[in-house]
Amino acid sequence: MLKFSQYPIEGKYGKYGGQFVPETLMVAIKELEEAYKKSKVDQDFQKKLKYYLSEYAGRPTPLYYAENLTKKIGGAKIYLKREDLAHGGAHKINNTIGQALLAKKMGKKRVIAETGAGQHGVATAIACATLGLKAEIYMGSKDMKRQKLNVFRMKLLGAEIHQVESGSKTLKDAINEALRDWATNVQTTYYLIGSVVGPHPYPIIVRDLQSVIGNEIMKQIMLKEEQLPSALIACVGGGSNAIGTFYPFLDYPLVKMYGVEAAGLGLDSSKHAASLCVGAEGVFHGMLTYVLQDEHGQIQTTHSISAGLDYPGVGPEHSFLKMRERARYATATDEEAVNAFLELSKNEGIVPALEPAHALAYAIKLAHTMGRDKIIVVTLSGRGDKDAEVVAKHLGVKI
Amino acid sequence: MREIEKMFLTLRRRKEGALIAYVTGGDPKPEYTPKIAEALIKGGADIIELGIPFSDPIADGPTIQAATVRALKAKTTPRTVLKIIKKIKENHSVPIIILTYYNPIYRMGLENFFRLASRYELDGLIVPDLPIEEAYDYKKVAEEYDIDTIFLTAPSTSQKRLEKIISYTSGFLYLVSIFGVTGAREKIQDLTIKLIKKTLPLTTGKIPLAVGFGLSKPEHIKTVILNGADGAIVGSSFVKIIEENLENSKKMLNKIENHTKKLKKATVKECSN
Numbered sequence: 001m002l003k004f005s006q007y008p009i010e011g012k013y014g015k016y017g018g019q020f021v022p023e024t025l026m027v028a029i030k031e032l033e034e035a036y037k038k039s040k041v042d043q044d045f046q047k048k049l050k051y052y053l054s055e056y057a058g059r060p061t062p063l064y065y066a067e068n069l070t071k072k073i074g075g076a077k078i079y080l081k082r083e084d085l086a087h088g089g090a091h092k093i094n095n096t097i098g099q100a101l102l103a104k105k106m107g108k109k110r111v112i113a114e115t116g117a118g119q120h121g122v123a124t125a126i127a128c129a130t131l132g133l134k135a136e137i138y139m140g141s142k143d144m145k146r147q148k149l150n151v152f153r154m155k156l157l158g159a160e161i162h163q164v165e166s167g168s169k170t171l172k173d174a175i176n177e178a179l180r181d182w183a184t185n186v187q188t189t190y191y192l193i194g195s196v197v198g199p200h201p202y203p204i205i206v207r208d209l210q211s212v213i214g215n216e217i218m219k220q221i222m223l224k225e226e227q228l229p230s231a232l233i234a235c236v237g238g239g240s241n242a243i244g245t246f247y248p249f250l251d252y253p254l255v256k257m258y259g260v261e262a263a264g265l266g267l268d269s270s271k272h273a274a275s276l277c278v279g280a281e282g283v284f285h286g287m288l289t290y291v292l293q294d295e296h297g298q299i300q301t302t303h304s305i306s307a308g309l310d311y312p313g314v315g316p317e318h319s320f321l322k323m324r325e326r327a328r329y330a331t332a333t334d335e336e337a338v339n340a341f342l343e344l345s346k347n348e349g350i351v352p353a354l355e356p357a358h359a360l361a362y363a364i365k366l367a368h369t370m371g372r373d374k375i376i377v378v379t380l381s382g383r384g385d386k387d388a389e390v391v392a393k394h395l396g397v398k399i
Numbered sequence: 400m401r402e403i404e405k406m407f408l409t410l411r412r413r414k415e416g417a418l419i420a421y422v423t424g425g426d427p428k429p430e431y432t433p434k435i436a437e438a439l440i441k442g443g444a445d446i447i448e449l450g451i452p453f454s455d456p457i458a459d460g461p462t463i464q465a466a467t468v469r470a471l472k473a474k475t476t477p478r479t480v481l482k483i484i485k486k487i488k489e490n491h492s493v494p495i496i497i498l499t500y501y502n503p504i505y506r507m508g509l510e511n512f513f514r515l516a517s518r519y520e521l522d523g524l525i526v527p528d529l530p531i532e533e534a535y536d537y538k539k540v541a542e543e544y545d546i547d548t549i550f551l552t553a554p555s556t557s558q559k560r561l562e563k564i565i566s567y568t569s570g571f572l573y574l575v576s577i578f579g580v581t582g583a584r585e586k587i588q589d590l591t592i593k594l595i596k597k598t599l600p601l602t603t604g605k606i607p608l609a610v611g612f613g614l615s616k617p618e619h620i621k622t623v624i625l626n627g628a629d630g631a632i633v634g635s636s637f638v639k640i641i642e643e644n645l646e647n648s649k650k651m652l653n654k655i656e657n658h659t660k661k662l663k664k665a666t667v668k669e670c671s672n
Contacts (some may be wrong), residue, residue, distance in 0.1 A: 022575075183578065183579055297477070
């Protein structure tokens, strides 16, 4: 039997994944696959990537023992993987630097990307600014309203923003528009996807680039604790910080993994974004995966207090890990996420983004049930400055 | 012999290209679609192509996106559109094909979808986000139910790949004539003509070649047919007529019929004058 880490096989994780895209894009994704394979063994490329990750993005990020929080809960030791300290304020830079280098290698001068919360848009704008590429970002108008700060940051970084008014005006529609742009300008343009979603090879490219998170965790925890963690916890929208955290540990069966999806106003409210927990298999944005859809196969609109989790699909590797029961998937509501956001801010002096606040909410519950000799690592995928306004509004505070 | 093949043979004898007319099923409401199809047929459309509306139509431009929103708002389902086929076929013998993204089919299940499609007398199917790599089971089930699988080839498709696509295709081959999404364009691009000339040697004698994306005017049709294509696919300009006449269905149907007549005339290869 194959090890978990050996997937995908021909672009598939079990039955999930694949390449469900219009014919116009088939050549482009095959070309990308070739270029990516070459880059993996290209020493010059790998050297450059390493250089930018350490000198520019600020890696490795710390693995911090959250002692106050641990003591307050009185269970397993909680460590935080501080992706919020990476340049740009989130884990997204790990991926955008790598893919922007790839775009350059392929001779593409124009880069397009989609963004939900704006973190991937910002990280793309950052990578393109430093590498001398033109960045154009698609963003739903609803997201633009709730993430004004990031919209302004992208503009400062020299990116052009395309406001998307179609469909639900959020992340899924931004991806639709980016795909349409790509089909139109495929000869000159690199599509820089921000998560482990889309047609093969994107899920593997983004996973490999984000695996730096898990690789560092493994080294750091062995140094600090001389043992592997009992559990890894990360939030799942598309699922890139979660896959990046999980992947290096997939073949260590004693390490449990938990992906936490957004339950929004509750799983029975239809205002959530829990594709894995309550969705069904479907074909969406180029992949076969779990999707929130109605009985006729129409993709549903989602809700989450965190724009970064507000997506009706999920990376195909997560669908595979769920089916094979290698990872478990849970949810946290808007309310629980905000509480965890406040809890971490007060106890540790760290303001997390609302996305990883979902992971924290679940970690707090889980730690409570585990012995003090156990270790939990939570990936803190981003910092919370961008969410201050949303949280204040949620609490009824005027700022 | 299947209906689509028959239609192309008949047209070849008459020295005409095929006019394939697309509208989104259920736009603006399901009860309109049979009447719109009637107008298209009266105007001379040779094959009717109905879209199953899908929430995320990534290969479509703004015109068809808007049609999709209207049709979904009117509660159009895949089943609604399939049923409409049978209704049209009660009075007409034109071949009818469906365009749908893959998820509505996947959701229903291949077997269920094709069983239903066959019961409602569907002739062929186009699925723009299903490339041949993912189409093995789809093709197999379609064969069992005797329904044509129309695949697309694009400006970026290589010669070698095109040969493979042709081997998966029945009914006709759909040539996407430009880089981009559906929607009316002012002019035919030089690229389109080059593509037709590049593709014809591979299709001639094997399968009819129909050209789509961006065609909306009689002169567009004339150009692609005179350059050797066996058919022309027009969609967005019909959908636009629907959109602009939502308040007056009589006017809508008249305009559709007249537009069809003009386009159909342009498919005739040898004019008497």
